[in-house]
Amino acid sequence: MGADIGVDAGGVTGGSSGGSSGHTSGPAGPTGPAGAAGRDPRVPFGPPPLRRAGSKGEWLLAAALLIPNLVLLFLFVYRPLVDNIRLSFTDWNISSPQANYVGASNYVEWLGRADTRIVLTNTLIFTFATVVLSMVLGLALALLLDQKLRGRNIVRSMVFAPFVISGAAIGVAFQFVFDPSFGLIQDLLAKIGVASPNFYQRPGWALFMVTSTYIWKNLGYTFVIYLAALQARRGDLDEAAEIDGASRWNHFRKVLLPQLRPTTFFLSITVLLSSVQVFDIIYAMTRGGPIGNGTMTLVFQVYHETFVNQRAGYGATVATVMFLILLVVTAVQVRFMDKGARA
Amino acid sequence: MSAIARLSRTNGRAGMPSAESGIQGRGPVGKAFGYAAMVLVLLIIAVPLFWIVVTSFKRQENIYVRPAEYLPIPFHPENYSEVTSRIPFSAYFRNSVIITFFTASIKIVLGVLSAYALSLLRFPGRNLLFVVILAALMVPNQITVISNFALVAQLGWRNTFQGIIIPLCGTAFGTFLMRNQFLSLPHEIIEAARMDGAGPLKLLWRVVMPLSWPTLVAFSLITVVNEWNEYLWPFLMSDDARTAPLQVGLTFLQNNDGVTNWGPVMAGTVLTILPVLLLFLVLQRQMIKGLTSGAVKS
Known part of the structure; x- marks a missing residue:
C-alpha cells in the first residue's frame, strides 16, 4: 500500500521533474484525474510498445487524422515564430507590401532606448508579483478550504469563479472599482479616512491596480490546482507527523511542502507563461499608460509598436527578445527544480 | 490496492480530523480563525462583483456621488436597454457564439483525432510527432500575432470569421x-476489441470514446470558456460589429463611454460575464476536473 499511495504524492505533478512522477494517481479525489482506476503504468511518456508494426492502412489513417492539426500548428505557430525573427531585422510597417532589411538596427535601438528599461521593469514587477502572490495566496486558500469548515464549498466556487470570466470584462469592471473619484476602493478608503491614490494617473499605482486585478482574477487557478494536490496527498504522513507531535509549521514545511513540490513546479511554469502574456486586462484598464508607458509590459509593447505606432519590425524585435527571455527563464526554472529534487 | 489506500485514508479522516485539517484549525481558536479567514475571502471576491452589478442598476447621478451608494435606489434597469441600443449588442453576442462554437468544435475534434492517432495507432515517428505538437504549448500567442496578422490580411480575411477562427484552431x-x-x-x-476485429475507427467510436466521456466533457468545457474569453486575436482581426465578439465590443463601448458613463458600461460588463458564469455554476465540477487533470499529467 505504501508504494501505491507513494506515487500518489505526485497526484498533481509536473512530469518533466522526473520520470517517476509520471506514474500518477492512486486514490483520486473528487477533483482528481480521470480514469484513475486501471491506469497504464507507462503513462504518460511511454505509450504501449508497438506489438506489431502497423499496417499500411493504419499508417495512412494516422496521417489523415494528424495532418489537419499539424498543418494548423505549423502555419499559425511555428511558421510565425520563425517569420517573426525575420521581421525583426526589417523596418516593416504592418500595412505596406514591402519590408526593407535593416540588419540589427532594431536590436541596437532596443538596447539604447530609454523606455526599454521601464518596460522591462514593469514586466518584471508584474510577472514576479503575480506569480509569487498567486501561488502563495492560492496555497494558503487551498490549505484553508481543505479544512472541514461549514460552507467551504460555496467559498471554493466563489474563489474559482473569477478565473472563468473574460479578462477584458474584468478589466473594464475593475477600472471602475479603482476609479479614484467614484470607485469602490476610494469609497472604502474614505471610510477609514485615507485619501485614494490616483490609480489612473500615477504609473506606480496604475501598475498596482493592474497587478492586483490580475491576481484577483487568476487566484482561482492556483487555488484549484493546489487543492487537488492536497487532496491527493498521503494521509499517513499527516498522521505520522501528528503522532510525532510535529508543530504546525514543521508539519507544513517538512511534510506538506515537499509533497507539493511537483505541483509548485508545474504552477511556477504555467502561471509564469500566462502572466507574461497578459494583454486583455492591461488593454482594458490602462492601454499601457499612464504617461505613455506606466503599465507597458513586453507583450503590450509588441502590440503597441506593431499596431499603434505601425512599426512591425520593431514590434517583432521586442517579441523575439521576449521569447528568448522566456526560454531562458523556463530553462532556469527546470534546472532549479531538478536540483532541488535531487538535493 | 488503491481501493485500500482510499479506504484507509477515509478512515483516517473520519477518525482523526487532523489528517484533513492538516496544519491549521485544531481546536476552537483555529476553527474561529478559519471561519474569519473564509468570510474575508468571500468579501474580497464578492464585494467587487456586487459593486459592478449594483452600479449597472444605478442612475447616473447616483453613480457620481460621494460617499458611494451601495444600493441601486432608485432602481434603474434602463442602463441595460441603453447599452443594447447604443451598441449592436446582439451582433456582438452572435459573433461570440459563432466564433466560440466553430473554434471550440474544431479544436475538440482535432484534439480527439490527433490524440487517438498518437496513442492507439501504430506508425513510425509517433513520439516525434507528439513532441512537435506538444512544443507548440511553449510558444506564446503574442509572439506569433504579427506574422499571422500579415498572413491573414494578405488573404483578405480581416473582418471575416474564417480569419478569426482558423488561426486559433x-x-x-x-x-x-x-x-x-x-x-x-x-x-x-482495447486488445479485446481488436481481437473482435474492430477496425481503428470503430475502435475509436465504439470503445475509446464511450470510455472517455468525462475527460472529453472537461476538455470541451475548458475549450469553450477559453474561446469565449479569447481577446487579442479577435480584437486585431475585427474593426466593427461584423465580426467582433462581445469582449471586443465591450472595449469599443468603453472607448466611448468609459469613466464618463459607467452605468451602461457596467450593464454591458454584466451581460458579457453572465453567460460564462452561468455555465460555470452549472458545470463547475467538470470544468475543474479538466483543469486539474491537465495539471496532473503535464
Whole structure:
C-alpha cells in the first residue's frame, strides 16, 4: 500500500521533474484525474510498445487524422515564430507590401532606448508579483478550504469563479472599482479616512491596480490546482507527523511542502507563461499608460509598436527578445527544480 | 490496492480530523480563525462583483456621488436597454457564439483525432510527432500575432470569421490531454476489441470514446470558456460589429463611454460575464476536473 499511495504524492505533478512522477494517481479525489482506476503504468511518456508494426492502412489513417492539426500548428505557430525573427531585422510597417532589411538596427535601438528599461521593469514587477502572490495566496486558500469548515464549498466556487470570466470584462469592471473619484476602493478608503491614490494617473499605482486585478482574477487557478494536490496527498504522513507531535509549521514545511513540490513546479511554469502574456486586462484598464508607458509590459509593447505606432519590425524585435527571455527563464526554472529534487 | 489506500485514508479522516485539517484549525481558536479567514475571502471576491452589478442598476447621478451608494435606489434597469441600443449588442453576442462554437468544435475534434492517432495507432515517428505538437504549448500567442496578422490580411480575411477562427484552431493542449486519457484506458479492453476485429475507427467510436466521456466533457468545457474569453486575436482581426465578439465590443463601448458613463458600461460588463458564469455554476465540477487533470499529467 505504501508504494501505491507513494506515487500518489505526485497526484498533481509536473512530469518533466522526473520520470517517476509520471506514474500518477492512486486514490483520486473528487477533483482528481480521470480514469484513475486501471491506469497504464507507462503513462504518460511511454505509450504501449508497438506489438506489431502497423499496417499500411493504419499508417495512412494516422496521417489523415494528424495532418489537419499539424498543418494548423505549423502555419499559425511555428511558421510565425520563425517569420517573426525575420521581421525583426526589417523596418516593416504592418500595412505596406514591402519590408526593407535593416540588419540589427532594431536590436541596437532596443538596447539604447530609454523606455526599454521601464518596460522591462514593469514586466518584471508584474510577472514576479503575480506569480509569487498567486501561488502563495492560492496555497494558503487551498490549505484553508481543505479544512472541514461549514460552507467551504460555496467559498471554493466563489474563489474559482473569477478565473472563468473574460479578462477584458474584468478589466473594464475593475477600472471602475479603482476609479479614484467614484470607485469602490476610494469609497472604502474614505471610510477609514485615507485619501485614494490616483490609480489612473500615477504609473506606480496604475501598475498596482493592474497587478492586483490580475491576481484577483487568476487566484482561482492556483487555488484549484493546489487543492487537488492536497487532496491527493498521503494521509499517513499527516498522521505520522501528528503522532510525532510535529508543530504546525514543521508539519507544513517538512511534510506538506515537499509533497507539493511537483505541483509548485508545474504552477511556477504555467502561471509564469500566462502572466507574461497578459494583454486583455492591461488593454482594458490602462492601454499601457499612464504617461505613455506606466503599465507597458513586453507583450503590450509588441502590440503597441506593431499596431499603434505601425512599426512591425520593431514590434517583432521586442517579441523575439521576449521569447528568448522566456526560454531562458523556463530553462532556469527546470534546472532549479531538478536540483532541488535531487538535493 | 488503491481501493485500500482510499479506504484507509477515509478512515483516517473520519477518525482523526487532523489528517484533513492538516496544519491549521485544531481546536476552537483555529476553527474561529478559519471561519474569519473564509468570510474575508468571500468579501474580497464578492464585494467587487456586487459593486459592478449594483452600479449597472444605478442612475447616473447616483453613480457620481460621494460617499458611494451601495444600493441601486432608485432602481434603474434602463442602463441595460441603453447599452443594447447604443451598441449592436446582439451582433456582438452572435459573433461570440459563432466564433466560440466553430473554434471550440474544431479544436475538440482535432484534439480527439490527433490524440487517438498518437496513442492507439501504430506508425513510425509517433513520439516525434507528439513532441512537435506538444512544443507548440511553449510558444506564446503574442509572439506569433504579427506574422499571422500579415498572413491573414494578405488573404483578405480581416473582418471575416474564417480569419478569426482558423488561426486559433490548432490544438496542442487538447491533443495532450486526450492522449493521456486514451493511454490510461485499460489495455485489455482495447486488445479485446481488436481481437473482435474492430477496425481503428470503430475502435475509436465504439470503445475509446464511450470510455472517455468525462475527460472529453472537461476538455470541451475548458475549450469553450477559453474561446469565449479569447481577446487579442479577435480584437486585431475585427474593426466593427461584423465580426467582433462581445469582449471586443465591450472595449469599443468603453472607448466611448468609459469613466464618463459607467452605468451602461457596467450593464454591458454584466451581460458579457453572465453567460460564462452561468455555465460555470452549472458545470463547475467538470470544468475543474479538466483543469486539474491537465495539471496532473503535464
